[in-house]
Amino acid sequence: MSMKLLVGLDGHGSGERALAHAKMLAEAVGSCELLVVYVIEWSPYSFQTAEENAERHKRREEEIGTATDRVVAPAVAALKDAGINASGIVRHGDVADTLNRIAADEKADQIIVGRSSDGSVADRIFGSTIVNLVMSAKVPVTVLS
Amino acid sequence: MKFLHRVFLTLGLMGITISPALAEEAMSIDAKVNAMFATATGPFVSLIFAPLPGTSFPWIVMWLVVAATVFTLYFGFVQFRFFRHAISLVKGDYSDPNDAGEVSHFQALATALSGTVGLGNIAGVAVAVGIGGPGATFWMILAGLLGMASKFTECTLGVKYRNEYADGTVSGGPMYYISKGFKEKGLPGGKVLAVLFSIFCILGALGGGNMFQANQAHAQISGIVGDYPGWITGLAFAAIVFAVIVGGMKSIARVTEKVVPFMGIMYVGAALIILLVNYDKIGWAFGQIFEGAFTGLGVAGGFVGALIQGFKRAAFSNEAGVGSAAIAHSAVKTKEPITEGFVSLLEPLIDTVIICTMTALVITISGQLMIDPVSGNYMLDGSHIATVGGNTGVALTSAAFGSGISWFPYVLAVAVVLFAFSTMISWSYYGLKSWTYLFGEGKTKELIFKIIFCVFVVIGAAASLGPVIDFSDAAIFAMAVVNIIGLYFLMGLVKQELVSYSARLKSGEIKKFTE
Numbered sequence: 001m002s003m004k005l006l007v008g009l010d011g012h013g014s015g016e017r018a019l020a021h022a023k024m025l026a027e028a029v030g031s032c033e034l035l036v037v038y039v040i041e042w043s044p045y046s047f048q049t050a051e052e053n054a055e056r057h058k059r060r061e062e063e064i065g066t067a068t069d070r071v072v073a074p075a076v077a078a079l080k081d082a083g084i085n086a087s088g089i090v091r092h093g094d095v096a097d098t099l100n101r102i103a104a105d106e107k108a109d110q111i112i113v114g115r116s117s118d119g120s121v122a123d124r125i126f127g128s129t130i131v132n133l134v135m136s137a138k139v140p141v142t143v144l145s
Numbered sequence: 146m147k148f149l150h151r152v153f154l155t156l157g158l159m160g161i162t163i164s165p166a167l168a169e170e171a172m173s174i175d176a177k178v179n180a181m182f183a184t185a186t187g188p189f190v191s192l193i194f195a196p197l198p199g200t201s202f203p204w205i206v207m208w209l210v211v212a213a214t215v216f217t218l219y220f221g222f223v224q225f226r227f228f229r230h231a232i233s234l235v236k237g238d239y240s241d242p243n244d245a246g247e248v249s250h251f252q253a254l255a256t257a258l259s260g261t262v263g264l265g266n267i268a269g270v271a272v273a274v275g276i277g278g279p280g281a282t283f284w285m286i287l288a289g290l291l292g293m294a295s296k297f298t299e300c301t302l303g304v305k306y307r308n309e310y311a312d313g314t315v316s317g318g319p320m321y322y323i324s325k326g327f328k329e330k331g332l333p334g335g336k337v338l339a340v341l342f343s344i345f346c347i348l349g350a351l352g353g354g355n356m357f358q359a360n361q362a363h364a365q366i367s368g369i370v371g372d373y374p375g376w377i378t379g380l381a382f383a384a385i386v387f388a389v390i391v392g393g394m395k396s397i398a399r400v401t402e403k404v405v406p407f408m409g410i411m412y413v414g415a416a417l418i419i420l421l422v423n424y425d426k427i428g429w430a431f432g433q434i435f436e437g438a439f440t441g442l443g444v445a446g447g448f449v450g451a452l453i454q455g456f457k458r459a460a461f462s463n464e465a466g467v468g469s470a471a472i473a474h475s476a477v478k479t480k481e482p483i484t485e486g487f488v489s490l491l492e493p494l495i496d497t498v499i500i501c502t503m504t505a506l507v508i509t510i511s512g513q514l515m516i517d518p519v520s521g522n523y524m525l526d527g528s529h530i531a532t533v534g535g536n537t538g539v540a541l542t543s544a545a546f547g548s549g550i551s552w553f554p555y556v557l558a559v560a561v562v563l564f565a566f567s568t569m570i571s572w573s574y575y576g577l578k579s580w581t582y583l584f585g586e587g588k589t590k591e592l593i594f595k596i597i598f599c600v601f602v603v604i605g606a607a608a609s610l611g612p613v614i615d616f617s618d619a620a621i622f623a624m625a626v627v628n629i630i631g632l633y634f635l636m637g638l639v640k641q642e643l644v645s646y647s648a649r650l651k652s653g654e655i656k657k658f659t660e
Contacts, residue, residue: 044249048401050574053476058313060246092246
């Protein structure tokens with residue numbers, strides 16, 4: 001049976017741990033595809049100046065470029081070097097919602113993410129991204145501490 | 146940068162060196178400049194604000210109201226038929242999740258609103274109600290509802306004919322849709338109208354969008370902390386505006402953009418609290434508004450006086466037909482230009498029908514306007530309605546809110562300053578887009594305009610340049626003359642879009658992305 005695992009990266013250590021875990025699973029399963037996803041936190045309800053709006057499309061492309069070059073592409077390349085079938089996606093949006101949607105669209109069997117240790121006060125009050133993800137996910141979620 | 150520092154230093158020193166001994170001389174220079182400016186611009190100002198023959202009704206106000214009525218009828222009351230759809234679009238129901246990260250309908254609307262919600266809603270309404278009585282509110286609401294159709298027309302065209310550059314940035318607005326739309330329809334004169342619009346827009350941006358705002362912000366601050374020279378406020382404001390538009394200090398703009406909507410909500414919230422506390426008077430207040438709309442209840446000019454004030458205030462406040470909003474709305478990401486038109490029609494609703502009406506209701510209910518107990522009519526003080534403490538303009542609004550919530554005038558002062566600042570930032574962009582339309586895009590060319598803009602902030606705060614303010618108001622309305630001529634010729638294109646979009650919406654071809 002072939003599996004598809006979605007790995008959420010955040011450009012920090014926790015994402016790396018998630019990636020390492022996914023790689024281990026993939027190697028154990030054998031026939032496994034890894035989807036490396038980076039979500040740029042973004043809300044359609046934020047406030048911007050007219051000038052920022054005019055340049056938004058350009059900035060978006062730049063943000064996607066940077067995330068791809070620095071985080072996603074190196075991770076995908078490393079996985080491929082290790083003989084694992086991997087591909088990368090960069091999206092804007094709410095992290096939990098976006099990971100869920102991509103998991104559904106791509107028919108992923110599992111979501112693997114890392115939990116960063118420095119939870120802010122806001123996270124504690126409103127619930128962190130990880131909590132939101134776990135609460136709303138339609139597929140199993142593995143959280144690495 | 147060194148040059149800029151020197152400019153500001155010089156301006157600062159100019160202010161400091163005006164000692165009391167030189168003040169008289171400086172005043173006379175001021176007076177001379179004013180007089181010269183008034184003579185030079187007087188005919189233009191008189192032309193724009195000229196009354197219709199035999200009335201005291203400025204033709205420009207009629208021009209805006211007639212246009213709004215024409216668009217309302219031509220598009221079959223689009224503001225009511227597509228109201229729910231507009232809300233749905235703002236909520237993002239029709240936005241493709243794969244476009245996340247682009248400018249959303251909500252963001253385009255919020256940006257445009259921060260340019261229009263401002264002093265007009267607070268000070269302007271007080272002027273209208275102070276002269277035209279509560280009845281002015283009725284006409285203001287009517288003009289606001291009609292104005293929704295003007296916004297719809299101009300913002301649809303703004304998106305449809307914007308320029309999209311190779312680097313991914315966009316520029317849009319009346320100058321683009323007039324020149325491109327006229328060319329597409331084979332009509333002559335598009336370029337001339339576009340250039341005229343740009344010139345008026347630059348003047349309007351420096352005047353109403355800048356000097357007037359700086360001036361009023363200074364008046365508010367000095368009203369609370371005591372009188373002090375205006376150039377100090379001017380320099381402080383110019384420094385912040387400079388940091389944002391030249392220095393790229395996006396964080397300051399972002400803070401303002403966040404605080405301004407919050408202030409707007411707080412303002413409406415405070416108004417609602419005052420209305421709730423006085424719930425027994427709400428029926429009476431609406432009675433005053435309806436009765437006054439048709440009888441005037443003794444105000445100068447009777448019901449026509451109320452009508453003029455109401456129409457004028459709505460037009461001044463929501464800028465429907467002026468064309469400024471089309472510049473702000475054109476950055477949205479959408480495959481259907483008309484969707485931004487639907488979204489933009491919410492703007493006059495929020496600005497005029499909700500916020501302005503709240504101000505008017507609070508003033509009416511507060512009892513600040515004095516009523517003759519015998520006749521039931523308003524007592525007059527010259528052409529104004531007599532008020533408790535003789536307040537007019539923003540002071541009247543402040544007193545009205547203060548009678549309900551004693552500490553609110555302080556919040557209001559902060560709100561006025563922030564509204565003024567966000568209006569300046571918005572208009573600096575409108576002016577810049579017109580500037581680059583005339584002179585071409587380029588870092589140096591843009592920098593020149595931005596520096597001029599900052600210098601005018603100081604001038605606006607420092608001097609009481611009555612004629613200059615008159616001129617800038619006239620320039621904003623001159624934008625409407627050019628823009629609406631363009632809209633009349635291009636409204637057929639919007640109609641095509643409307644027919645096609647409605648059909649596809651009905652057939653289910655255009656679907657919601659959310660379940």
